[in-house]
Amino acid sequence: MHIFLMGVEELGKTSAAKILARAINCPNSKDGEPCNECEICKAMLEGRLTDVVEMDAASNNSVEDIRSIREEVNFLPTIAKYRVYIIDEVHMLSTGAFNALLKTLEEPPEHVKFILATTEPQKLPATILSRCQRFDFKKISEEDIVKRLKIICKDSNIEITEEALKLIAVLSEGAMRDSISILERCMQDSEGKVTEEKIKELVGIPKIEHISKITESMVEKNAEKALETIDEVIQEGKDLNNLLWEIIKYVKDILVYKATNKLDIYSKEEINKIKEISDKISKEAILKLIYNLSELENNMKWSTQKTIMFETGIIKNCIEIPNESLEQRVEKLEKQIKNGNIKIANSEKIETKPKVSIKPQEPKIQNFEVKTTSESGEYFSYWNDVINKLKSSGKIMVYTNLINTRAKQVNDTLQIEFKNGLTAFGKTVLSKPENINEISNIVNSLCGKQFKIKYIEGNINPQKENNNINLDGIDIPINIIEE
Numbered sequence: 001m002h003i004f005l006m007g008v009e010e011l012g013k014t015s016a017a018k019i020l021a022r023a024i025n026c027p028n029s030k031d032g033e034p035c036n037e038c039e040i041c042k043a044m045l046e047g048r049l050t051d052v053v054e055m056d057a058a059s060n061n062s063v064e065d066i067r068s069i070r071e072e073v074n075f076l077p078t079i080a081k082y083r084v085y086i087i088d089e090v091h092m093l094s095t096g097a098f099n100a101l102l103k104t105l106e107e108p109p110e111h112v113k114f115i116l117a118t119t120e121p122q123k124l125p126a127t128i129l130s131r132c133q134r135f136d137f138k139k140i141s142e143e144d145i146v147k148r149l150k151i152i153c154k155d156s157n158i159e160i161t162e163e164a165l166k167l168i169a170v171l172s173e174g175a176m177r178d179s180i181s182i183l184e185r186c187m188q189d190s191e192g193k194v195t196e197e198k199i200k201e202l203v204g205i206p207k208i209e210h211i212s213k214i215t216e217s218m219v220e221k222n223a224e225k226a227l228e229t230i231d232e233v234i235q236e237g238k239d240l241n242n243l244l245w246e247i248i249k250y251v252k253d254i255l256v257y258k259a260t261n262k263l264d265i266y267s268k269e270e271i272n273k274i275k276e277i278s279d280k281i282s283k284e285a286i287l288k289l290i291y292n293l294s295e296l297e298n299n300m301k302w303s304t305q306k307t308i309m310f311e312t313g314i315i316k317n318c319i320e321i322p323n324e325s326l327e328q329r330v331e332k333l334e335k336q337i338k339n340g341n342i343k344i345a346n347s348e349k350i351e352t353k354p355k356v357s358i359k360p361q362e363p364k365i366q367n368f369e370v371k372t373t374s375e376s377g378e379y380f381s382y383w384n385d386v387i388n389k390l391k392s393s394g395k396i397m398v399y400t401n402l403i404n405t406r407a408k409q410v411n412d413t414l415q416i417e418f419k420n421g422l423t424a425f426g427k428t429v430l431s432k433p434e435n436i437n438e439i440s441n442i443v444n445s446l447c448g449k450q451f452k453i454k455y456i457e458g459n460i461n462p463q464k465e466n467n468n469i470n471l472d473g474i475d476i477p478i479n480i481i482e483e
Ligand SMILES: [Zn+2]
Pocket: 026, 027, 028, 029, 034, 035, 036, 037, 038, 039, 040, 041, 042
């Protein structure tokens, strides 16, 4: 196993890497702490142990740099147990360099350990991540970043708007150092007040109009409009990786808006646009879109033909993403039912041959249970923290599916209640063992107790008295059979 450190520079990944390198090599290490006194520790502390190699991928990212590592790893260490390679900012390696290193990382000789540090673990291929023991260095909250930036701006007499501060905090993604460097960049290039617009201009963020236009095109299945807009963005010299990242964030925000009717960082006008787009697409389709776009993002990282790949990916979504939601289909059916155009077979009293039958679907997945009465138990007070933790640790799919749920403690089980049921896609996401584990681990880390996780869907009452079946709870899985 390699060791993988992720997090922001300010929190000391690099010093942690050096301590780890000593700890795995020190013959007297106690509880994972190096003694710092033996020959090996001393040599490392003084930087004269050739068995430990430090490399900053930001400045040594060529294929040649990597080739030398590839040759070296075959030599046994001189005095230490392991040859240790500390590669800082590993995501900065060029594609060629990364490919050259891939095999060594995947099948390292026994006497070799890699310690990889990065702020952007999502840029590393899964084949490498799976061979790493990962340590996350916690990020700083956006609020705290804003607070600190405010102090800096005040001390340095920098005039800055509240929106600009917020935007910098969002852009830096919890890295104080990045937020300061964005601020510095803005100061170099702008006179007077630092505003949101100036930051966007400087950081190379594509305009929000472009981002929403491309998103809208995918929802409307308008490939031509999408390509035109992409062309405009390219003409402006904006980076496609940035563009895609912004689109993904935008689509996620549409989902958040759909689920909560709330969004913080947008203007009124922008929120109207988001509302307009969100009305045309179902939650399920948004999740599918996020999934597709994230996959595209991953593929683009290692591609030499980014533009073609990007455009193809967007067109693919124009074709694949359904723009009429299940909800809307159900609404339509409901109207037809009310108008008497369709009859429903929900009891044997109806004599005519049914055209549409609606019945609760048996949940196929064992983790799910449909209940009409609720078991007694206490509501789990940490539940909102669990959901927020999922969001902040990037488990967006799990997070979005758990919005508006409650959790009840029944003996050693945590029953998560979905008042309105769940979509098939939601079930697929939530029944993945790794996601159940993730939830269970977060629960454990917050309350110190191990719970079994169970999902409860309620309250379905199939015994309706009239023929007008109420389809308010449209998330309840139903079979619609049209004949
Ligand atoms: Zn030692």
